[in-house]
Amino acid sequence: MKRLGWGGCRLDRELDRHWLRWALLAWAAVAVWYLWQRWPQVQWLALGDTDDNMRLMQVRAWLAGQGWYDLRQYRLDPAFGGFDIHWSRVVDLPLAGLILLFKPFVGTAWAERLASGIAPLLPLAVVMTALSVTARRLIAPAAWPVALIVLMGCTSTMLMFAPLRIDHHGWQLACLAVTVAGLADPRRARGGATVGLSSAVSLTIGLEMLPYCAMAGAIVALRWIWDAAEARRMLVYGLSLGGGSALGFALFASHANQAMRCDALTPVWLSVMVAAGLLLFLLALANPSARWARLGLAAVAGAAILGGFAGFYPQCLGRPEGVSQALADTWLNNVREARPIYRHPLRTAFPVAVLPVIGILGALFATWRWRRSERVVGWAAIALFTAFAAAMLLWQVRAGPAAQMLSVPGATALVWVVVPWCLGHRWIWVRIGGSVAAFLLVSGLFAGFVLRYLPQDPPSNRSVAIRNANASCARFWAMQPLDRLPRGTIFTQVDLGPRLIALTRHNAVAGPYHRNERAILDVHRAFTGSAERARGLIARHQADYLLICRDMSETTVYRARNPNGFYAQIVGGRVPEWLEPISLPENSPFLLFRVERERRAGA
Structure with missing residues (x-):
């Protein structure tokens, strides 16, 4: 990207030196715009999702005196004593804190409204910071604004941070963004700790991101297999994952989640994370010099984890929810977001899938471009992670927010190369029109323009x-x-x-x-x-x-x-x-x- 500036100030130097200040200012601008745009919904506490309503009820019950480890919802099915929610209180903390902050000034009702409007924007600050760090590490110190612009076009991702979206999805995406920053970290110990702790926090919140946490661990192990110098990263990662998961279980596992269930961080998954972390720690300590030996040890460790899981917890080999076939047929199989992307209409699938495809191509291009640089290892990890996230869409379309967010680094790398090339072209129509067209194309923003031309069935009276x-x-x-x-x-x-x-x-x-x-x-x-x-x-x-x-x-x-x-x-x-x-x-x-x-x- 060309160096820009005005007067005696170099813009690229300012964006490098004070990047965090400007990134947080950008977050504040997005937050203010979001709150202004959705103020009527905030005013009427228009929590649109069932999980958002239940999250508020969980916080209300806690603030009213219900126990920290008691997540039973007593106002649903009271004839049978209520029922347990498989969540934890991690996400309750910022929401409850905001309610207590505002309550003395505006009363309980408005405190809940303001807290529900502001709380989802907090994890967005984490995501914007983490993606900025990733862009700085892998592309250029001043590339982070481009990453934030691309993020703003991730419609599925940004919906998870909209005011009133108070459930756990935004915080889990924040953990995933921090994981990506850790994978891109050239400092091995710090990167391993970042990936391990962010994975532990995500699992403490819920198991929705378990496949991504497992993939992050696999990437850490693959880097060690390829390069013995990565042993320090894997050693710290193993300790952070196992220790962080144990701490998360001790602090946040509800009474119900201390049973041998498969749908939360229970003793089942705690034992898996601790065992996996311990094995990776031991492998890093052994750290044989031969690559084939490292591959063999990693294969044995992986087989031990999978075999032990199947042997000790056979009840968890099916659906983690552990529901009966009757409930699956009656209810769970009818949840639309649990269907693969190819079972959704083109107008739904196209805007979700465009950016992941671009992100994969961008990450592969960046891996090739920096193949002789130390960045190649980070880009290879990002490419693998992005491809995995895109493949998850073939399982469930609910993977869309994560897949789009993980595509931001790859798309940013393409923008960083293609747009400057257009700006430097000798033909003016390429410099102007080509730059705009190139940015819209490689950032995925063109999907919004294409969407209006895609065929759609006219809405029936029933659907209306x-x-x-x-x-x-x-x-x-x-x-x-x-x-x-x-x-x-x-x-x-x-x-x-x-x-x-x-x-x-x-x-x-x-x-x-x-x-x-x-x-x-x-x-x-x-x-x-x-x-x-x-x-x-x-x-x-x-x-x-x-x-x-x-x-x-x-x-x-x-x-x-x-x-x-x-x-x-x-x-x-x-x-x-x-x-x-x-x-x-x-x-x-x-x-x-x-x-x-x-x-x-x-x-």
């Missing part, structure tokens, strides 16, 4: 109704009339449960969490079965009310399983005598009924 219902039923104004009723337990759709308990004083029966299997199945069986069966299931959960959001996306499953089931009967006006309709405002998207006490008791 579903979209409207999903939005309307979750809004504050729709839920508010429910608080005029005496407090009770409301039997309603699974996806509506967390929002209901977040906005009203009522309890709900179910939420979309796999440890809530009994309640999820009961809700689906009630709405897809006969009225008499629904009556018994509603009585089983001691519900006082029945609430139905017409045409919510979940109802497509009900209709598909039984077009004449209880849900279809209710929305069709066939209300059984044991349900008493309750009037709601004319514009309400709900149908609400009181379950008659005498009939419920006798059911």
